[in-house]
Amino acid sequence: MTRTDQKVGNAPPGEKREYTAESAAAGVEEIIRMLEGKWKLTILFNLFGGQTLRFSELERAIPDISQKMLTQQLRQMEKDGIVQRTVFPEVPPRVEYHLTDWGQSLCPSLDALLQWSEKKPHT
């Protein structure tokens, strides 16, 4: 018997979900999939704090990104429920982006990861 059926995490019984090694890995992989696009984290951190930016402002904030990638990554984040996209039917067109409440609530978990990485033993 392998240990793939072991429980992970420190959930008090009957309160949180329990995970096997596989389901926990799958869950985190899904989260990483939402974040691993080459520019998604840069976009995310530029929108943290309740900020609203238009397409061209994001382009200027992220100098090396192409229009194609900015569009693509924003659309994926919108599909994932992290980013809210608002189109104003004007001429010239205006499109604004800001984080959903759920997207904004990711901040503390990323902070936790950053603090973990700061604790890495030197070498």
Place this chain on the structure above:
Amino acid sequence: MTRTDQKVGNAPPGEKREYTAESAAAGVEEIIRMLEGKWKLTILFNLFGGQTLRFSELERAIPDISQKMLTQQLRQMEKDGIVQRTVFPEVPPRVEYHLTDWGQSLCPSLDALLQWSEKKPHT
């Protein structure tokens, strides 16, 4: 001026590091790079809890992985300081893997991410 120079996180002054949008994104990207190999999280969750497994036990615990990928991912995790690799000079050879203390201490942060993903608004 763009907002790329804003501070991120809720650190009390003079205690934790402060991040700009770029440096925070870079930090999290480095963490994701440590975790995003196709099998690394599965390996990680199989080793959480202070377990020690040999190469062949990991192979059996992760049925679809190839030897090449198992070796490669383990070596990268070893380089990153997450996994400890121990070779026993015996015949037949024996190699055991377990998490470093630092690797083990990643568990709560991944739990935080899982709990975040569980809060996703239904569609």
Place this chain on the structure above:
DNA sequence: CGGCATCCCCGAGGATACTG
């Protein structure tokens, strides 16, 4: 048993040009 070497494929992402 626990690898390493080689070949190959596919998709993420860059460069460039065009558009409502």
Place this chain on the structure above:
DNA sequence: CAGTATCCTCGGGGATGCCG
């Protein structure tokens, strides 16, 4: 201003075979 559309490159990862 805010996108599409096309073409192309590069490297992650699979399959297979050999080795101390």
